[in-house]
Amino acid sequence: MDQADIPALLSRLASDEDAARKMAVFKLQSSINDPAFADVFISSGGLIILRRLIMGTGGNTLAYSLQSLTRLLEVDMGWDIFEGPTAGDLVERVVELIVTNPLVNILRGAMSILVALVSHSQSTPRGQNRIPGTFGFRALKPAVAVYPQFFDLVIQQLQSADHALCANALMLINALIRDAVSADPAAANGKASTAGEEWPKFIKRLQDLGLIKAVYNLMQSSALQDLAHPLLEFQSLTKLLLRKWREVHVDLERPEHRRALKGLHLASAPSRDHANGVEKSEDGQSVGRKGSKKHNPEKWRRLGFETESPAAEFQEAGFLGMMDLTDFVRKNEDGFQKLLLEQSSRPMAQRCPVARASLAVTLILYDQFECDKTEMEDLRGYQLSDGKQQDKLYRPLLLQWSRLHTAALASFFRLWKATGAEQSDFDKAAELVRILVDQVIGHAGRMKDVVEVEEDLAEYDCGRLRDLQMDLLELSFEDNWGQHLYQVRDDLRQESLSFVKEQRIRCLLRGAWFSKPAPRKESQGNSHPNNRRNTNGTLWRYVKLSHNRRYLHYADFALRTAQEPGLDSLNEKIDLSKVSSVVSNVSVANEDARSESSKSQGAVNTNSKSTTKITIFSFTSPEEAAKPGGDGKEQPVLTLYPLNHSVASEWLDGLLMLLDQKPITAESNKLVSLVGDYGLKIRLLNVRMEAAYSGPPAGAGVVPSREGLDDDYWYEV
Structure with a gap:
């Protein structure tokens, strides 16, 4: 459409006849994504008329109006429509349409507008005097307060048969999550938020509404091509959230952290092992006298911590490790108590440290899913890979983090018992679990259900796992010493x-x-x-x-x-x-x-x-x-x-x-x-560890001094 026709177009848009308005806005949606046309349209007062259509029309006229505004925002123009005194009414109108309107074409347009509105807070502001709360998650809060069922209905759209509507709903959720996390400056630094940590509460609210299950089903569905980018973005946001949780340091001065640790202690049923003040020494013998109320000297060590200061042991896994441990205990309280009783009957050296094992599994899963990998790397991998490789980029099991942690931790206990490990072997047991997780979870296809993964983790043969470990060790040794091994192998051949x-x-x-x-x-x-x-x-x-x-x-x-x-x-x-x-x-x-x-x-x-x-x-x-x-x-x-x-x-x-x-x-x-x-193994057995890693002995390679010597010397033949 020519720019000279804009006045006539605006006249028809402002007409009282619905048929004229419908035809005009239908033509508008196909032309407004031209920046030159959009600039003239905005300068001619078109935003006011477009806003009036959104606020007062329905049916196809409303759908075309929403689509026109969406395309205008896509070319990064028309943001002024959200910056006036009536902007709140427009946002509330769009939220109302999502909550009350059943038409798919209207829902798609309304969600696209909200995606742009929320995402615009993360872009560079065009003006210096922007009113706080105009864009982003906070721009939606007044409207959501009027329609509290908004989030529930958005998540319900993830089950829609219309893939475009489903993609728009997921993009809106992604934008809300990203804005909620980035809006909390303390969250970005891994510190406590003075605002009461609104983003964790918001994430939990979405999870309680069934968000995780809905996205998990989408990742395993056949709609990947239509939902590729929003699904990969949600997967990256999940990694981002895990990374943020890990960056939060466990601090006993924070009430929620103190409550979590106290809940661990109470769930362990301490009165069973130390009833009436009866304590146990390291060899399992009871000490103290009945009726005394002395503080248990192994309050935290009996739970599997190395010291009696557990907060310091969460340094590497962060609050993510505490969340996983408390979640495991909460869901398996009886099993947790039985496990502690079973461990307490063994000598100290043979007890499996439950808390340390849980933290180790958290870090293993964190590495397995490459949670430190950025979103751009995921999207770049999608763009550069073909169909079969793209399928491997989706990791729906990441959304089942809690269940995987519980299953892998149970495998840790099983392997500990099967191998007869002692506490000095903890790192070796953790390495076995790492190999197990890589074999079962790392090689699981997109369509493999979490129940099958749990069964595989519980039933994987220890002997086969040991063989895999030896193969990996040999490959690792080849990488580090390959140049020398090749020469030795040639000689031995x-x-x-x-x-x-x-x-x-x-x-x-x-x-x-x-x-x-x-x-x-x-x-x-x-x-x-x-x-x-x-x-x-x-x-x-x-x-x-x-x-x-x-x-x-x-x-x-x-x-x-x-x-x-x-x-x-x-x-x-x-x-x-x-x-x-x-x-x-x-x-x-x-x-x-x-x-x-x-x-x-x-x-x-x-x-x-x-x-x-x-x-x-x-x-x-x-x-x-x-x-x-x-x-x-x-x-x-x-x-x-x-x-x-x-x-x-x-x-x-x-x-x-x-x-x-x-x-x-x-x-x-x-x-x-x-x-x-056999020749290679015999030669390697003759290599001492200290000879390979401790360097040359003291004095090796030093040229002796000739100080004090003269030329009076001879050779004895």
């Missing part, structure tokens, strides 16, 4: 290869029996590998390496003798210097799976034809051997049929290593890795 080579060659020196099909049955046996033979149809071949490792001696026998033949009875031999290659059909990939069965069959079913074959080749002539690249013509000089795969692995790799080639079977390579790993 060469040593392992030498060891395995010697072992395989000794198998050849020891000799072995091989089956040999009779010539008249050979062709039939090749086509029917599973046919059984009688003793008369099978020959035996015995092969043995000479002591000087230069010749392979062999001979064929009709029967397999109990006593192994000597070299003098083996009338055939092969000069290994003339061997060109060794070829076999031994399965490298599946050898491990097949060798287990072949080992058991080798001794029993010795008369069956072996399907494994090792063929030794040599060049047909010296001229062929002289051809470059080993491309000369070859001929087979000896074929062996091992009785099982273990013998096949030993002889195939032994012959290859005699020819200075690498082993190829899985069994030999597994042995090389096994020997190398």
Whole structure:
């Protein structure tokens, strides 16, 4: 629409005919987001007419008017409409529409206006003489006082089938939470608020109205694309709130903190352990006399604190740690009392410190959800990731913080008992819980329900958890010492290869029996590998390496003798210097799976034809051997049929290593890795902790002084 048409447009907007007003405001909403048009519109008095339409019309005319004001505010213009003496009436009218109007298009526009109104308090003021309370959460307070059901109805809209309305409602809640937190300057510094900490009360009010459950359901729904930004913003605000709670220091001069600690003490049922003044020493023996009313010297240590000054122990977890601990005790008071009684029956060193465990779990969850990560990092990750990766950015389990803390703390107690930990092992137990939380919560998908997570935390196998810990330790050691480990592993691999080579060659020196099909049955046996033979149809071949490792001696026998033949009875031999290659059909990939069965069959079913074959080749002539690249013509000089795969692995790799080639079977390579790993562990066992971390000994590297020496010296040979 041309700017020259604005006077006529304003005339139609001010018309008494509803049809004319409706058509005019319908055209206005499509043009007012042009800053040049909006500037002329405002300077021509358009805000007054637009305000009148919002205050006095209904139906589509009202919906178009709300949409027009929303688009005007989106281009950061028209804020003057909220700065006059009648601004309060306009805000109250918009709040009234949200509370009383059922039309979706009106609700969407009204909420968009309130989002802009509340969020504008966090932007840079355009004027220096702005009246306090014009924007932000405080601008809504007078209207909310008139309509106290406002927050309840906004949260109800989170269940709306209209995704746009749902997104607007969530954006309004986000804006209110952000403004409530940022409006309290003491909250930003982690200190007590002189205003009575209105933001925590406001957050609790929203939570009591079912906000957490509603957003949790949205995060697990299929409406992510339409609600992506408000959901990620709410997730970031949740982290912000957790961060603010952690920054609040526990101070016994504050009444609410004193009440929380006192509630912990009373919930522990102190009269059970110390009835009538009977105290217990560290070894569990009762001391003192009955009827005395002495102060319990273990008032806080029996709850799991390290000292009798518990406030100082909340320094790292802050008031967030106290909230988690008190919430756990409040919801599990009977279990808490039973746990303390059970721990009190054990020696002091074996007791699980409940309070310390709770604080440790709080910090573990805090790190797991990356609560120190800023909102911009979350949004940047959303913009740079594809669909599958975007799904991983949503962490609905973050909204179930209290339940996760309780479940993880119960797992802490379970692992403590299962591992037989003592108080000196507390950090190790906490590290196990950290790994457990990462495995269960960190790998949980967006759709995984919190009940399943609780079950997984309660049932995760301790042995599997320990294996994961060892794998992580090895990876950590690789990161810190990888450069040195690679060199050590290379050296150890060469040593392992030498060891395995010697072992395989000794198998050849020891000799072995091989089956040999009779010539008249050979062709039939090749086509029917599973046919059984009688003793008369099978020959035996015995092969043995000479002591000087230069010749392979062999001979064929009709029967397999109990006593192994000597070299003098083996009338055939092969000069290994003339061997060109060794070829076999031994399965490298599946050898491990097949060798287990072949080992058991080798001794029993010795008369069956072996399907494994090792063929030794040599060049047909010296001229062929002289051809470059080993491309000369070859001929087979000896074929062996091992009785099982273990013998096949030993002889195939032994012959290859005699020819200075690498082993190829899985069994030999597994042995090389096994020997190398044991060698590495033995070397690491010889490294002392103080040698690795304490630095060189005193005086190391210091050049001795020559003071007091002369040139009268000699060498004694």
